[in-house]
């Protein structure tokens with residue numbers, strides 16, 4: 001038998017490699033994981049960003065595709081990666097971001113319609129462009145620029161924009177004064193004159209922005225650039241001369257700023273959030289002159305995307321329970337009409353939330369995917385859905401042949417609240433060994449998604465495990481009161497939402513009570529390690545990038561202040577809660593074998609968290625292994641690390657709770 005230090009040449013290693021090759025090899029060089037769908041206002045042309053794997057090495061590059069005659073056609077042949085395609089309002093020019101000159105450093109490129117030549121780069125900004133927006137008159141392009149030392153959110157993999165592999169291996173990790181390269185700024189490019197200028201003033205960190213009329217920009221900004229500062233950011237209005245005015249502050253978080261084309265109204269989403277850029281919440285409209293704010297009734301939709309169609313109609317997309325919803329708001333009457341309400345996810349398998357773009361006649365370009373539907377680009381309207389192109393290939397067919405089925409499930413928590421989730425089961429009858437896959441955030445949501453947005457779900461199902469993907473209180477899609485239930489109670493009532501799910505699945509004959517396992521990343525890693533200290537029914541657990549000790553987490557994480565506030569809004573009982581809710585403090589009660597996984601470059605949940613729990617379990621005689629990937633941040637994303645990780649996950653469950 002191979003030692004625990006090696007995963008290759010084991011039965012599970014051979015299976016995982018064979019599985020990944022069968023799924024991905026037929027798709028090498030082809031688009032997968034669609035996101036950022038965009039469409040011209042007349043609906044004639046679309047563009048979408050896709051991941052492209054060329055082999056099982058490194059991380060996928062990204063490329064832009066358009067759909068013609070039912071097939072994807074690559075838009076740009078530039079080397080490196082390209083993403084974020086946006087048509088000008090007249091549909092004649094495509095703006096996008098590409099890292100042709102320096103890998104990982106994205107700059108604006110423009111391509112005129114019908115131009116047979118390659119896209120032209122705009123003058124370079126100092127840093128990397130994260131997003132772009134055309135002004136409503138089509139004369140300018142707004143660029144959101146991150147300095148090369150700016151922090152990345154957990155969902156982006158954590159760490160900073162500095163690619164660690166560019167430094168010499170001996171070079172120390174240095175943290176000292178916050179330099180210019182840590183900030184996020186706004187720039188405006190005018191294609192007709194070729195002039196590029198910085199819009200946001202020094203000292204204002206702009207996380208996200210959109211136009212508000214042709215001469216102003218609405219931005220989510222703060223006065224410091226640290227990842228933790230995002231949680232207190234305000235909505236500001238910046239005019240082209242650089243004047244700044246604060247429009248709105250909030251007790252929770254603000255995101256998705258979007259001004260009407262005439263600049264009279266700014267739309268923004270207010271939401272309780274755990275992660276930067278993952279905003280799903282209430283739609284607010286602000287009258288720019290009077291400052292008056294209206295909260296819009298979107299019929300229970302947590303809004304995740306805004307797109308003004310004209311000065312009056314605002315298109316929105318979002319999530320309601322497990323469904324994706326698109327609608328159009330008449331901003332004068334406040335009335336909404338829904339374009340679709342569908343159980344398929346509309347974010348693509350790596351798009352974190354429902355996303356899409358509107359045509360002038362109110363159709364919506366989105367990506368459809370579900371556990372049994374590989375991502376496809378779709379144009380939806382009154383006449384139904386028109387599939388423009390699909391990412392399916394023999395590899396996705398193979399995945400469908402081994403990945404079983406998915407179904408929505410619900411159950412009652414001990415306090416009577418209904419909780420929902422998605423259950424993935426192998427073919428055949430239960431009871432199955434069950435792995436509960438706990439999502440991160442905690443404010444995010446599983447929907448019926450391709451692969452459930454992770455490679456481990458279909459892999460476990462292929463080996464005979466049922467996988468429950470629960471949305472405990474704190475998840476998105478159920479309104480702000482539901483999401484807010486986890487704030488100040490992490491590891492509280494959500495613990496019982498998960499335990500009651502297991503009881504329900506055992507009662508229903510789906511799950512074998514002697515073979516229940518846990519896996520989860522980030523907040524899901526916290527919950528996986530927490531649950532094994534609260535209940536002894538678990539046969540195996542795999543906490544990935546977990547929090548296990550809130551005291552050290554809140555001394556070492558780059559979102560320490562968020563963690564402290566989310567543990568307890570009141571400083572009075574924070575110290576007690578810090579101990580109470582830390583898995584390491586309760587490690588003496590745990591009996592479950594744990595595979596603790598971390599990335600050495602993770603600033604969000606630093607690897608010491610996994611180490612602490614591992615050592616505490618060992619000290620109590622509980623089987624535990626620690627696996628730290630030296631080149632990974634928050635999550636395990638690169639190859640071959642992913643092959644090794646998936647092999648260890650499978651081997652751990654098969655050893656402690658065989659299917």
Ligand SMILES: CSCC[C@H](NC=O)C(=O)N[C@@H](CC(C)C)C(=O)N[C@@H](Cc1ccccc1)C(=O)O
Nearest residue numbers: 154155274275440441444521522523544545634635
């Ligand atoms: C409790 S400490 C902070 C946890 C973090 N929330 C705030 O930053 C978190 O759970 N983030 C998740 C959010 C996501 C929407 C699910 C996150 O960043 N997850 C990453 C990384 C990851 C993936 C798999 C395993 C471990 C980490 C992601 O889902 O890509």
